[in-house]
Amino acid sequence: MSIFRVKAKARKGSTDVKMMAKHEMETGQRKGKDGNLIPAKFLDTVTVKHAGNTVFEANLGTAVSKNPYLAFSFAGGVKGEELEIMWTENTGANGSETGAIK
Amino acid sequence: MNRRTVVKAIAASGALMGMGALMPRVALAAWNKDAFSAKDQASAMNALFGGSAEASANVMLKAPAIAENGAVVPLSVSTDLADVESVAIFIENNPTPLAAQFMVPAGTDADFSTRVRMGKTTNVTAVVKAGGNTYSATSEVKVTIGGCGG
Structure with a gap:
């Protein structure tokens, strides 16, 4: 299941990428209805690769908002090519998915 | 034996x-566990960069002066410095000040946007590591509704 929505647009030799993950980014500091702390569960690393090269790499903390939004741009990229997105969670869960450059 | x-x-x-x-x-x-779990900004910076950063006009931090909702505060950091290695965002009065760290691979612009949570009114500092030195820009964001629990 993919959690990222990716909008990548190639223009003038570079690609602008805006992506948003559907993720709660639980900080581990909130209390649930039963009064106990809800354990932390957040995305801690997000890496984006284009044609085998890393173009984006972020380490995230719990201060990043729920449904994290990340925007960046890199040189290169042509319409129709694919971006590979890899993420890991602090819980050890991880995933990889793709997004197309438009 | x-x-x-x-x-x-x-x-x-x-x-x-x-x-x-x-x-x-x-x-x-x-992922730097010491930096991300540090409870105050100085030790988070120390864990991540091994020291504090020098304020610089070359680091551009775009943050709202007033954030109505502390749960979603849009921030943008960019710089015109050369040889940028990484960019980090610190929120001084949050329980753990380090919010995010972005690496800058060759070919990627040192220009990132994201959205963060802020517990209360405090300074947001963007730190850029370029050419072995660290530079920062700070801006105060007033928060009317905190973003932690509530």
Whole structure:
């Protein structure tokens, strides 16, 4: 299941990428209805690769908002090519998915 | 093999394993647990960059003056410095001030946007590591509704 929505647009030799993950980014500091702390569960690393090269790499903390939004741009990229997105969670869960450059 | 040599061997292999575990932390890209779990900004900065940063006009931090909702505060950081290695965002009065760290691979612009949570009105600091030095820009964001729990 993919959690990222990716909008990548190639223009003038570079690609602008805006992506948003559907993720709660639980900080581990909130209390649930039963009064106990809800354990932390957040995305801690997000890496984006284009044609085998890393173009984006972020380490995230719990201060990043729920449904994290990340925007960046890199040189290169042509319409129709694919971006590979890899993420890991602090819980050890991880995933990889793709997004197309438009 | 007597007991002493066994203990020594175990200690030696333990030390090697310990080094192995520390190695990824040396790499810039690893998730820095010490920095992300630090409770105050100075120690978070110290863990991440090994010191504090020098204020610089070359670091551009775009943050709202007033954030109505502390749960979603849009921030943009960019810089016109050369040889940028990484960009980090600190929120001074949050329980853990380090919010995010972005690596800057070759070919990627040192210009990132994201959205963060802020517990209360405080300073937001963007730190750019470029050419081995660290530079920062700070801006105060007033928060009317906090973003932590509530």
